[in-house]
Amino acid sequence: xxxxxxxxxxxxxxxxxxxxxxxxxxxxxxxxxxxxxxxxxxxxxxxxxxxxxxxxxxxxxxxxxxxxxxxxxxxxxxxxxxxxxxxxxxxxxxxxxxxxxxxxxxxxxxxxxxxxxxxxxxxxxxxxxxxxxxxxxxxxxxxxxxxxxxxxxxxxxxxxxxxxxxxxxxxxxxxxxxxxxxxxxxxxxxxxxxxxxxxxxxxxxxxxxxxxxxxxxxxxxxxxxxxxxxxxxxxxxxxxxxxxxxxxxxxxxxxxxxxxxxxxxxxxxxxxxxxxxxxxxxxxxxxxxxxxxxxxxxxxxxxxxxxxxxxxxxxxxxxxxxxxxxxxxxxxxxxxxxxxxxxxxxxxxxxxxxxxxxxxxxxxxxxxxxxxxxxxxxxxxxxxxxxxxxxxxxxxxxxxxxxxxxxxxxxxxxxxxxxxxxxxxxxx
Numbered sequence: 001x002x003x004x005x006x007x008x009x010x011x012x013x014x015x016x017x018x019x020x021x022x023x024x025x026x027x028x029x030x031x032x033x034x035x036x037x038x039x040x041x042x043x044x045x046x047x048x049x050x051x052x053x054x055x056x057x058x059x060x061x062x063x064x065x066x067x068x069x070x071x072x073x074x075x076x077x078x079x080x081x082x083x084x085x086x087x088x089x090x091x092x093x094x095x096x097x098x099x100x101x102x103x104x105x106x107x108x109x110x111x112x113x114x115x116x117x118x119x120x121x122x123x124x125x126x127x128x129x130x131x132x133x134x135x136x137x138x139x140x141x142x143x144x145x146x147x148x149x150x151x152x153x154x155x156x157x158x159x160x161x162x163x164x165x166x167x168x169x170x171x172x173x174x175x176x177x178x179x180x181x182x183x184x185x186x187x188x189x190x191x192x193x194x195x196x197x198x199x200x201x202x203x204x205x206x207x208x209x210x211x212x213x214x215x216x217x218x219x220x221x222x223x224x225x226x227x228x229x230x231x232x233x234x235x236x237x238x239x240x241x242x243x244x245x246x247x248x249x250x251x252x253x254x255x256x257x258x259x260x261x262x263x264x265x266x267x268x269x270x271x272x273x274x275x276x277x278x279x280x281x282x283x284x285x286x287x288x289x290x291x292x293x294x295x296x297x298x299x300x301x302x303x304x305x306x307x308x309x310x311x312x313x314x315x316x317x318x319x320x321x322x323x324x325x326x327x328x329x330x331x332x333x334x335x336x337x338x339x340x341x342x343x344x345x346x347x348x349x350x351x352x353x354x355x356x357x358x359x360x361x362x363x364x365x366x367x368x369x370x371x372x373x374x375x376x377x378x379x380x381x382x383x384x385x386x387x388x389x390x391x392x393x394x395x396x397x398x399x400x401x402x403x404x405x406x407x408x409x410x411x412x413x414x415x416x417x418x419x420x421x422x423x424x425x426x427x428x
Contacts, residue, residue, distance in 0.1 A: 005032070006032075006089075006100050006101055006102040007031060007032035007033060007034045007075075007099065007101055007102065008024070008029070008031050008032065008033050008034070008101065008102060008103040008104075008105070008335060009034050009036065009091055009099055009101040009103070009104050009105065010033065010034065010035045010036065010104075010105040010107060011036050011081050011084070011091065011104070011105065011106055011107060011108055012036075012037060012106070012107035012108040012109055012307070012309075013035055013036075013037030013039070013042055013065055013076075013107075014042075014043075014045075014107055014109045014307055014308075014324065015307060015321050015324035015325045015328060016105075016107035016306035016307035016324040016325075016327050016328045016331070017035060017037070017105060017107030017307070017328070018035070018042055018065075018068070018328070018391055019324075019325055019328030019329060019332070019391065020105050020107065020304075020306075020328040020329075020331045020332045020335075021033055021035045021069070021072075021074045021332075022068075022069075022072065022074070022328075022332075022391060023328060023329050023332030023333070024074070024332045024335060024336065025069075025072035025073050025074050027332060027333075027336045029073075029332075029335065029336055029339065030339055031102060031103075031339060032073075032075070033073060033074045033075065034074070034075045034076075034077055034099065035065070035069070035074055035075070035076050035077070036076075036077045036078075036079055036081060036091075036093070037065065037076075037078065038078065038079060038080040038081075038094075039078070039129070040064055040065060040066075040078055041058075041062040041063060041064050041065065041130060042062065042063055042064075042065055042068060042391065043061070043062050043128075043129055043130055044061050044062065044321075044386070044389075044390065045128065045321065046321050046355070046386050047060075047061045047386055048061060048127065048128075048129075048130075048132075048133055049173055049174060049177045049357050050383075051130070051133055052133045052136070052137060052174075052177065052181075053177055053180075053181055053360060055360070058130065060390075061130075062130040063391070065078075068391050077093070077097075079093040079094055079095050079097065080093060080094040081093060081094075081108070081272060082094050083272075084104075084106075084272055084275075084276060086104075086276060086277060086297075086300050086303060087277070088100075089101050089102075089104070089302070091104070101302075102302065103302050103303070103304070103335055103338075104302065104303045104304070105303075105304045105305070105306070105331055105335075106273065106289070106303060106304070106305040106306075106309055106310065107305070107306055107307050107309070107324075107328075108270040108272055108273060108307075108309050109270060109307055109308045109309060110267035110268060110269060110270060110308035110309065110319070111267060111268060111269075111270055111271070112126045112128065112263060112267060112268075113265065113266045113267050113268035114263070114265075115265065115266075117237055117238065117239065117240065118238070118239040118240070119239050119240040119241050120165075120237070120239075120240045120261075120263060122240075123240045123241055123242055123261060124165065124240050124261040124262065124263040125139065125260070125261065125262050125263065126262075126263050126264075127170060127174055127262060127263075127264060136262070139260065140162075140178075140182070140185075140260065141185065143159045143160070143259060143260060144159070144160075144182070144185055144186050144189055144191065145189065146159055147159040147160050147186070147191060147195075148186070148189040148190055148191045154257070156195065157195075157197070157257065158243065158257040158258055158259055159259060160186070160191075160195050160196050160197060161197040161198075161199065161256065161257065161258040161260070162178060162182070162196075162197070162198050162199070162258065162260045162262065163198075163199045163200075163201060163245050163256055163258050163260065163261050163262070164198070164199065164200045164201065164261075164262045164264055165201050165237050165240075165245070165261060165262070165263050165264065165265045166201075166202065166263070166264040166265030166266060167200050167201075167202035167204070167206075167207035167208065167209075167231070167233075168207075168208065168211055168264060168265075168266065169208065169211060169213050169356060170264040171200055171202075171207075171262075171264035171265075172200075172207060172208065172213075172220050172224065172356065172358075173356060173357040173358070174262060174264060175198055175200050175224060175229050176220075176223060176224060176227060176229070176357065176358045176359040176362070177357065177359060177360070178198055179198055179224070179227035179228060179229050179359060180227065180359045180360040181360070182196045182198070183196050196228075197230070198227075198228065198229045198230065199229070199230040199232060199256060200224065200229055200230065200231050200232065201232050201235045201237060201245075201247060202231070202232065202233050202234075202235065203234065203235065203236050203237075203265075204233065204234070205233050205234055206233060207220060207221060207224075207231065207233075208220060211318075212318050212320065212351070212354045213354040213356050213364075213366070215354065215366045215372070216354065216356055216364040216366050216372060216374075219356075219358070219364045219372070219374055220356060220358060220364060223358040223359065223362065223364075224358075227359060232249070234249060234250075235247045235248070235249045236248045236249070237265075238253065240261050242259065243257060243258075243259060244256060244257050244258060245258060245261050267308065267319075268286065268287070269286055269287035269288050269308075269309060270308075270309050273287070273288070273289060273309045274287050276289070278297070278299070279299070282297070282298055282299070282313075284311045284316070286311075288308075288309055288310055288311040289305050289309060289310045289311070290310075290311050290312070290313045291304070291305050291306075291310050291311070291312055291313065292312075292313060293312065293313075293314055293315070293346035293347060294330075294334055294344040294345065294346055294347065295310070295312075295327060295330060295331050295334065295347050296334075296344065298313075304331045304334070304335070306324060306327030306328060306330075306331055307319070307323075307324040307327060307328075308324070310327075312347075315349075317349055317351070318351075320351075321386075321389065322351065322352055322389070323349055323351070325389055326347070326348075326349040326350070327347060327349060330345075330347035330348070330349070331347075333345070334347075352367070352368060352385075353365065353366045353367040353368050354366045355378075355381070355382040355385060355386070356382075357379075357382065358374075358378075361376055361379050362374075362375060362376065362378070362379055363375075363378040363379040363381070363382040363383075364378050365378040365381040365382055365385075367381070
């Protein structure tokens, strides 16, 4: 394959990778485009909670890549990347396929960080993919069934106790969702919903510490406490076992009996990114690649990177869907410019506020760090914002229509009008 026909390779089909591919296709990019991901479906991670609660279905939240890319000039390859040789411009896949590229887009995202804690990987449930959602729901429903039938009080308590490790946005959103769901599920089995126990453990002294959502921290904490979620701060987990989670607090070792630990303690840089021959001065403290304002690698200008595996050298932005989405568009624009003999431009990524799900039909929306809207109004803003980001106009329209029909004609039939409880910050 000569250099003129070598493709532009995009590794990873998350927000950055998928939207880079789609924008290139829409812009009639002249070079071949190949998108590689080991899964067959895109995962819209901010809406996984809606998939878990059945507020939205799999085709809305986790559409197939082949369906999304239908009619485009993007070739989708379902495979696992095993090696990246930046010097030879080659990528090797688990299937034995090898590609030589003209341009490369690194969008591999991040992986779950278990911090080397004993038993954490083997005995906890992450919440990042469609498969994670299905496995967790199956496990929880099985626990509730067993709890409804056992006569052993200690066993019932263990089965009905759910512990979250990590009080970042994922932990908060999932704890709030389960706080609404599990009592209903258990009541349907004839159990007492008061027996459900949800505990959120956090190493830091407060939830959402250092996160973009920290402006809605008080709202989130109040919502969780009202939902019966136990908040335990400055708890350091030391081990996760099939029947308990152990932790240290105030120099004392303690444990909570449980068969369900949900791991939302954070992520780390993808191993393939860490293995790249990038000088330490071009990596941040988390091991992410530092890229130029045009989202290129300083030593390899034919390589672009975005999303969770990259950090801008000048303007470091949080690993959010809204950031990755805009970076995908910027990378596509720069690849198009280079193909036309033009210079790439700095990415213009703007944060538009934060959105936090706080249970079924409840959310907090902090818009442009000026307005906070909570309750059902916040829920509608969050849903509308994310639905607008769903890939492809056709999929976006279909998902939005289905959701609006559900909201208007099913969930709110006979209910009163929605009133925003938010107010402008700093204004009377």
